[in-house]
Amino acid sequence: MHISGAEAVIRCLLAEGVDLIYGYPGGAIMPVYDELYKFQDDLHHVLTRHEQGATHAAQGYARTSGKVGVAIATSGPGATNLITGIADAQIDSTPMVCITGQVGSHLLGSDAFQETDIIGISTPVTKWNYQVTQAKEIPEILARAFYIARSGRPGPVLVDITKDAQFGMLDFEYKPCVGIRSYKPVPALDQSQVVAAAEAINKAKKPLIVWGQGVILGNAEAEFKAFVEKSGIPAVWTILGLSALETSHPLNKGMVGMHGNYAPNLLTQECDVLIAVGMRFDDRVTGRLDAYAAQAEVVHLEIDPAEIDKNVHADYPVLSDCKQSLAALIELVVPKKLDSWLARFDELYAKEYEVVIEKDTKPTKEGLTMGEVIVAVNKAADSDAVIVTDVGQHQMIACRYAEFIRSKSNVTSGGLGTMGFALPAAIGAKMGAPDRQVVAVIGDGGYQMTIQELGTIFQTGVAVKILVLNNEYLGMVRQWQQLFFDRRYASTEMTNPDFVTIAKGYHIPAQKVTERKDLPSAIQEMINAEGPYFLEVAVEKEDNVFPMIPTGASLNEIRLQ
Amino acid sequence: MTTTYTISIYSENNVGLLNRISAIFLKRHINIESLATSPSEITDVFRFVIVVNVTEPQVQKLVQQIEKQVDVIKAYYHTDEETIFQETALYKVKTNFLFEERQIQNFIKQSHANIVTVSPEFFVIEKTGFRHETEQLREQLAPFGLLQFVRSGRLSVSKAPMGISKILNSFTENNQ
Numbered sequence: 001m002h003i004s005g006a007e008a009v010i011r012c013l014l015a016e017g018v019d020l021i022y023g024y025p026g027g028a029i030m031p032v033y034d035e036l037y038k039f040q041d042d043l044h045h046v047l048t049r050h051e052q053g054a055t056h057a058a059q060g061y062a063r064t065s066g067k068v069g070v071a072i073a074t075s076g077p078g079a080t081n082l083i084t085g086i087a088d089a090q091i092d093s094t095p096m097v098c099i100t101g102q103v104g105s106h107l108l109g110s111d112a113f114q115e116t117d118i119i120g121i122s123t124p125v126t127k128w129n130y131q132v133t134q135a136k137e138i139p140e141i142l143a144r145a146f147y148i149a150r151s152g153r154p155g156p157v158l159v160d161i162t163k164d165a166q167f168g169m170l171d172f173e174y175k176p177c178v179g180i181r182s183y184k185p186v187p188a189l190d191q192s193q194v195v196a197a198a199e200a201i202n203k204a205k206k207p208l209i210v211w212g213q214g215v216i217l218g219n220a221e222a223e224f225k226a227f228v229e230k231s232g233i234p235a236v237w238t239i240l241g242l243s244a245l246e247t248s249h250p251l252n253k254g255m256v257g258m259h260g261n262y263a264p265n266l267l268t269q270e271c272d273v274l275i276a277v278g279m280r281f282d283d284r285v286t287g288r289l290d291a292y293a294a295q296a297e298v299v300h301l302e303i304d305p306a307e308i309d310k311n312v313h314a315d316y317p318v319l320s321d322c323k324q325s326l327a328a329l330i331e332l333v334v335p336k337k338l339d340s341w342l343a344r345f346d347e348l349y350a351k352e353y354e355v356v357i358e359k360d361t362k363p364t365k366e367g368l369t370m371g372e373v374i375v376a377v378n379k380a381a382d383s384d385a386v387i388v389t390d391v392g393q394h395q396m397i398a399c400r401y402a403e404f405i406r407s408k409s410n411v412t413s414g415g416l417g418t419m420g421f422a423l424p425a426a427i428g429a430k431m432g433a434p435d436r437q438v439v440a441v442i443g444d445g446g447y448q449m450t451i452q453e454l455g456t457i458f459q460t461g462v463a464v465k466i467l468v469l470n471n472e473y474l475g476m477v478r479q480w481q482q483l484f485f486d487r488r489y490a491s492t493e494m495t496n497p498d499f500v501t502i503a504k505g506y507h508i509p510a511q512k513v514t515e516r517k518d519l520p521s522a523i524q525e526m527i528n529a530e531g532p533y534f535l536e537v538a539v540e541k542e543d544n545v546f547p548m549i550p551t552g553a554s555l556n557e558i559r560l561q
Numbered sequence: 562m563t564t565t566y567t568i569s570i571y572s573e574n575n576v577g578l579l580n581r582i583s584a585i586f587l588k589r590h591i592n593i594e595s596l597a598t599s600p601s602e603i604t605d606v607f608r609f610v611i612v613v614n615v616t617e618p619q620v621q622k623l624v625q626q627i628e629k630q631v632d633v634i635k636a637y638y639h640t641d642e643e644t645i646f647q648e649t650a651l652y653k654v655k656t657n658f659l660f661e662e663r664q665i666q667n668f669i670k671q672s673h674a675n676i677v678t679v680s681p682e683f684f685v686i687e688k689t690g691f692r693h694e695t696e697q698l699r700e701q702l703a704p705f706g707l708l709q710f711v712r713s714g715r716l717s718v719s720k721a722p723m724g725i726s727k728i729l730n731s732f733t734e735n736n737q
């Protein structure tokens with residue numbers, strides 16, 4: 001088949017099973033858009049309102065579908081607008097392929113109109129990137145791009161294609177990539193590592209499992225649950241691991257980290273063996289590193305060799321995909337009776353409930369709390385919604401209180417903490433899991449960072465439920481100002497527009513709740529809506545998220561108030 | 562405690578890779594002392610030799626991050642004792658000194674340097690050796706007005722085998 005480079009791009013996407021991409025056109029990518037027009041029955045393109053939105057939508061799509069998200073943009077500003085989403089996908093290991101147009105190869109380096117060195121700019125935040133300057137390279141490079149993005153520890157890949165390569169002709173033949181000699185996506189499981197880890201686990205008196213997104217990315221939920229159940233070991237999660245094990249599971253003991261639960265954090269400092277599964281010891285999880293689980297031996301199940309000993313020394317590393325390593329470990333672990341150890345979790349939970357959780361979720365004061373809103377969502381959605389969160393207090397509260405019965409239900413920006421993530425990510429999340437209820441929980445600040453994506457929601461009709469928790473503050477920053485900067489609220493108070501009117505301007509049904517009595521019905525109405533829906537809840541302005549581990553403090557210094 | 566480590570990288574020959582590798586140092590605010598790139602003993606496999614002054618945990622993490630890059634086949638780090646290493650320096654001096662200053666000829670002889678070229682205006686001396694050796698010659702020649710001086714990055718081979726062919730062969734076997 002003798003076709004143009006631009007057509008080859010589309011045929012490669014189709015060959016990779018892509019039927020949906022997000023993007024924004026412009027001069028240097030027009031040949032590809034022209035082909036998209038011809039192929040529109042097979043390959044659906046969603047026009048976001050900003051290229052950042054395209055990346056977050058691709059990320060949301062990847063997170064709920066488990067497939068590679070695709071974003072496409074023009075050169076120069078189109079390409080640079082992708083960077084935040086690419087950086088987010090890199091740090092949160094989200095499989096994504098970004099395709100950018102580039103000026104003609106004869107113009108490279110001439111400061112041509114909309115020329116930017118996107119390869120140079122994206123290098124530190126991509127798993128791999130490549131500039132294509134000849135049409136004939138396209139099939140092989142795109143095959144590699146998809147293979148790299150999805151294999152091993154997933155991540156974002158950027159392919160920059162000069163305009164002449166899009167116009168140029170090639171004899172098209174697509175061969176999926178099955179391996180690259182310099183790249184080993186999954187280390188071969190070493191049984192001796194499994195045996196050593198199992199011995200450490202079996203002799204433990206107070207073991208603790210901390211799981212991360214690796215369980216979800218490795219499709220290892222079943223193995224993970226079997227491991228937890230057979231061993232009887234309490235398990236706690238990082239924010240990106242959330243939903244891999246159902247909330248109601250008796251051994252699911254909650255969240256670790258800066259705003260995690262009391263017991264998981266304090267008992268990290270008491271456990272004798274810490275079993276880390278597919279997580280990377282982020283500083284938001286560990287607090288002060290030299291004091292983190294200093295008493296414990298560490299078992300680390302990890303796919304990425306660069307994570308071993310990066311932050312926390314692994315006494316027993318087990319390198320591999322955790323689907324494999326967990327399956328091997330299950331064979332060797334012996335069931336434990338850990339009654340008194342488990343009782344410690346209940347004791348500390350009771351204390352957290354009394355001081356924090358009850359007030360958050362069943363408030364007696366007048367103002368609405370973010371916690372009660374999340375509880376109302378759980379109820380209306382039977383704990384089975386995909387919850388997409390932005391960044392800030394509402395994010396922490398949502399992750400603390402949202403309930404889940406299935407995996408791939410929590411979509412949030414963890415490592416990068418990207419405000420503006422949620423609205424576009426929710427669009428992708430819904431398209432990646434069309435049969436599921438998708439609720440985007442967003443702060444009034446972050447909502448306004450990508451609010452233009454309401455246009456995408458209106459145009460596509462995608463049934464995203466938008467729940468803005470409005471405290472009229474950049475709440476999380478205000479909380480820090482209150483606690484650590486003597487309440488000097490520098491530039492954190494916001495005069496907000498009428499969000500309901502804005503949503504209505506996009507013809508999205510919208511409502512605002514200011515009183516408790518109206519909350520349940522409004523949430524129910526939002527959940528029941530067939531199409532997109534906007535609900536704003538005016539919450540208490542100066543509530544804080546607790547527990548909290550101040551930056552740089554050890555987990556022992558966790559504060560309940 | 563920081564030490565001098567030599568990082569050896571075997572990689573594909575890809576335009577963007579140098580940038581990708583230097584970004585790993587930049588991100589950690591670590592200065593590269595010297596860098597040399599060349600083909601390796603294996604056809605189509607490229608080699609980087611990078612010298613850094615860091616702690617062992619730092620160099621371990623650097624190598625882990627380097628090896629993680631898709632186009633990197635393998636990376637190692639070694640201490641000076643574990644490698645054979647040399648640097649090459651070139652010294653450009655005015656030609657009349659060569660004949661007028663006997664000392665210069667002595668310096669060249671004593672340091673086992675070579676004269677690469679002699680033209681009516683200048684001559685060029687080459688010296689390969691350890692840093693202190695090329696440095697000593699530089700100091701000796703400096704009073705005569707060095708027209709130019711340049712020193713290469715460190716070139717280094719490890720005493721222990723690297724085993725790259727084995728890695729590449731095992732890939733070919735698994736993918737046939």
Ligand SMILES: Cc1ncc(C[n+]2csc(CCOP(=O)(O)OP(=O)(O)O)c2C)c(N)n1
Nearest residue numbers: 392393394417419443444445446474475476
């Ligand atoms: C793009 C970006 N800029 C700045 C920040 C720093 N930041 C973290 S949370 C936060 C406040 C978020 O406010 P809002 O969206 O209203 O959520 P709230 O905390 O009030 O729930 C800010 C400014 C960030 N995470 N991302």
Ligand SMILES: [Mg+2]
Nearest residue numbers: 443444473475
């Ligand atoms: Mg706010």
